[in-house]
Amino acid sequence: MATPKKFYSAKNYKLEDSIGYLLRMLTQQVSREVEKRMAEHGLTDAQWKPLLFIRQGRGETAADLARSTCIDTGAVTRMLDRIEDKGLIQRVRSEQDRRVVNLALTDEGRQLADKVVPDVLAGVLNETLAGFSTAEYEQFKSLLQRALQNIGKLEDEGSAS
Amino acid sequence: MATPKKFYSAKNYKLEDSIGYLLRMLTQQVSREVEKRMAEHGLTDAQWKPLLFIRQGRGETAADLARSTCIDTGAVTRMLDRIEDKGLIQRVRSEQDRRVVNLALTDEGRQLADKVVPDVLAGVLNETLAGFSTAEYEQFKSLLQRALQNIGKLEDEGSAS
DNA sequence: AGACAACTACTGCCTAGGCAGTTATATTGC
DNA sequence: GCAATATAACTGCCTAGGCAGTAGTTGTCT
Numbered sequence: 001m002a003t004p005k006k007f008y009s010a011k012n013y014k015l016e017d018s019i020g021y022l023l024r025m026l027t028q029q030v031s032r033e034v035e036k037r038m039a040e041h042g043l044t045d046a047q048w049k050p051l052l053f054i055r056q057g058r059g060e061t062a063a064d065l066a067r068s069t070c071i072d073t074g075a076v077t078r079m080l081d082r083i084e085d086k087g088l089i090q091r092v093r094s095e096q097d098r099r100v101v102n103l104a105l106t107d108e109g110r111q112l113a114d115k116v117v118p119d120v121l122a123g124v125l126n127e128t129l130a131g132f133s134t135a136e137y138e139q140f141k142s143l144l145q146r147a148l149q150n151i152g153k154l155e156d157e158g159s160a161s
Numbered sequence: 162m163a164t165p166k167k168f169y170s171a172k173n174y175k176l177e178d179s180i181g182y183l184l185r186m187l188t189q190q191v192s193r194e195v196e197k198r199m200a201e202h203g204l205t206d207a208q209w210k211p212l213l214f215i216r217q218g219r220g221e222t223a224a225d226l227a228r229s230t231c232i233d234t235g236a237v238t239r240m241l242d243r244i245e246d247k248g249l250i251q252r253v254r255s256e257q258d259r260r261v262v263n264l265a266l267t268d269e270g271r272q273l274a275d276k277v278v279p280d281v282l283a284g285v286l287n288e289t290l291a292g293f294s295t296a297e298y299e300q301f302k303s304l305l306q307r308a309l310q311n312i313g314k315l316e317d318e319g320s321a322s
Numbered sequence: 323a324g325a326c327a328a329c330t331a332c333t334g335c336c337t338a339g340g341c342a343g344t345t346a347t348a349t350t351g352c
Numbered sequence: 353g354c355a356a357t358a359t360a361a362c363t364g365c366c367t368a369g370g371c372a373g374t375a376g377t378t379g380t381c382t
Contacts, residue, residue: 235362262360
């Protein structure tokens with residue numbers, strides 16, 4: 001593969017007009033806005049994730065959830081502790097495989113996952129994309145996906161040594 | 162201001178094709194790649210930030226740095242503790258204003274800020290943007306900037322109550 | 323059957339950021 | 353000049369994720 005076009009060089013690297021800077025800032029601001037709105041419902045920005053994933057069947061167990069969300073299994077264990085304390089999930093030891101603990105939403109957890117979480121996320125995203133045409137929206141998605149694919153390939157190469 | 166076009170609705174919110182999801186994933190992956198490459202030089206993904214900002218005159222003091230990077234002043238204090246322990250910066254109490262502590266890079270810190278950091282960041286970004294045309298690159302930046310402006314306005318409204 | 327590998331949940335220990343204070347210093351307003 | 357206010361750095365206490373290691377359980381291979 002030929003060396004790709006170089007948008008940045010180490011010599012004159014300026015933070016302000018770097019894609020990385022914009023990307024970080026945007027993610028940070030969106031997170032903060034979500035955090036603020038979730039707080040009214042007793043949730044943090046990080047806690048809606050497990051709820052939604054469990055609800056969608058992509059987090060049957062802790063290990064499953066860790067894989068789905070790309071989060072460390074240790075971090076997942078502690079996150080589940082916190083949202084279990086809040087009464088949003090229940091842990092049930094599996095009978096088939098006594099290593100695994102099956103995750104289930106409580107009524108309150110399911111309500112949050114079904115109503116509050118999608119509402120807040122959709123709201124923040126719509127406001128973030130205010131003034132975007134449908135074409136611009138699609139292109140934005142496409143550019144993000146392509147960048148994600150590029151960085152994903154790096155991961156693969158790194159692990160395949 | 163009329164209600165903007167709605168790209169998402171709470172009813173049928175799907176994680177996978179959400180801009181928010183893509184944004185988070187991309188930022189996460191880029192961070193991890195940067196983290197991996199910085200590690201060879203004894204730095205973490207978070208630690209290059211203060212070095213670069215101090216070098217560029219946007220972090221003369223801790224408070225200054227906190228404002229520039231949009232990071233909590235408490236977090237900045239502790240971050241400075243860590244990179245001071247590594248011998249990358251020095252803290253010098255100001256004579257003019259005895260509240261403030263002026264920040265200065267050590268030789269090692271300056272070397273990292275001047276060579277290693279820009280090199281790694283430019284490298285990761287170039288590979289992330291592999292295959293992008295100049296037009297696509299510019300549009301990507303423009304879309305990110307517009308989204309950032311939208312979310313910034315929300316912040317302002319929230320605080321001006 | 324028994325050794326071994328693989329997997330699950332979990333536990334320390336680390337970095338990292340947010341929020342609510344505290345103390346010392348500087349600025350202001352009267 | 354002095355009290356009120358603002359600011360700088362810092363400190364607990366919280367959430368949160370990464371890495372390395374542990375105990376218990378399951379599957380595999382001979």
